[in-house]
């Protein structure tokens with residue numbers, strides 16, 4: 001199993017309005033098949049006023065800028081016929097200010113007025129969220145609402161059980177439309193506010209209870225549905241959610257691999273594996289599969305971060321040879337650059353996918369200018385496809401290898417050896433085994449293979 005994280009707006013435009021759309025996706029299904037991708041994580045495509053789609057105004061409709069529900073279903077059908085599965089990114093922690101639910105709540109209508117969190121005399125209106133300086137209370141009319149993700153996204157109040165019922169309906173609706181699962185946004189935030197003391201506070205046990213019920217509901221509709229969760233936190237917190245979801249994004253692994261690649265330290269790499277994937281070592285027990293990735297839409301793109309093509313290739317070699325499920329963010333395969341201003345403003349890591357070297361042509365999206373990926377920068381499918389050792393062809397080779405070895409998803413790892421330059425791993429199950437050699441140094445190095453041959457690894 002391997003995933004491609006797709007931002008539709010930037011992908012392929014079928015009607016010339018500059019925006020990627022469902023018909024564009026349908027036309028380009030073969031792109032994924034040729035790359036060896038078998039699962040697509042579709043970033044939010046429901047009705048939303050925001051470019052990123054994470055503030056939903058109507059949970060039962062698609063964003064009309066992407067086409068109709070029928071267009072979406074056609075794209076899913078074509079993909080399904082070619083062996084692709086699709087999971088929908090469904091942010092349910094909050095809604096758009098323009099949503100009917102919030103608008104009705106503002107008018108004091110039942111039950112909606114209870115579905116949000118309003119400040120009372122106990123609230124500290126200057127309280128900030130813990131990871132940056134953003135406020136959590138926002139004024140609207142004569143009221144203040146709680147919004148952990150900013151003024152455009154009032155949080156829903158999950159203390160209300162009638163809301164749980166509504167959310168279940170939404171999950172069912174999108175499974176019936178044809179999705180094969182979900183990426184559950186902001187999973188640790190469902191209960192992140194203590195309504196008794198009126199203070200921000202993660203309530204992991206309540207979150208776990210909520211998600212257990214939702215996942216069992218999803219599986220009761222389709223027992224093969226795939227549920228991927230986003231809990232962006234330290235390994236200790238991530239562990240609290242283990243076993244509830246099929247796949248959990250391994251944020252600590254992503255962060256540490258990048259640090260390791262920068263420091264070129266083999267020791268750090270070994271420590272990273274031991275710290276971030278203990279369940280894959282011989283005595284470990286895997287509960288939720290590790291979702292392995294280097295970057296996502298909230299982060300600096302990998303080439304902008306590592307600033308070195310060989311290191312990017314090495315990073316992906318690691319991702320595609322480790323057990324768990326590998327994910328790639330769209331555009332990383334052609335070396336797209338991008339540095340978001342911060343997690344509140346991610347446009348710069350979501351630039352139009354570059355099909356052509358001159359920057360225009362059939363299907364090219366142009367919804368925003370390309371600050372990081374201008375024409376003639378070598379960052380296009382057209383340019384990359386013809387170079388044998390391009391990032392695109394390297395990643396293609398890795399994905400094809402991974403697809404041919406699906407057993408690696410559930411394999412175990414053993415660290416066989418490491419010296420100053422090289423780490424040697426054994427990835428194995430009861431039947432299969434591969435040896436992987438990662439040269440972390442920016443210089444050439446060689447190893448003696450078990451069969452006596454010398455393997456030369458080319459560094460920078």
Ligand code: ACG
Pocket residue numbers: 052054055091131149150153185186187230232233234235251252255297298343344345346
């Ligand atoms: C998701 C989406 C994101 C989206 C939303 C809201 C949620 O991917 O695109 O925003 O629908 C937090 C949340 C995540 C959230 C990100 C953006 N991502 O938990 O769910 O913010 C710390 C915090 C994390 C925090 C992270 C952000 O703990 O909670 O993520 O910082 O940088 C170590 C620590 C770890 C720490 C990291 C990084 O690893 O262990 O705890 O994480 O370092 O410092 C979208 C838009 C927004 C818009 C919103 C409504 O992008 O602009 O406002 O929608």
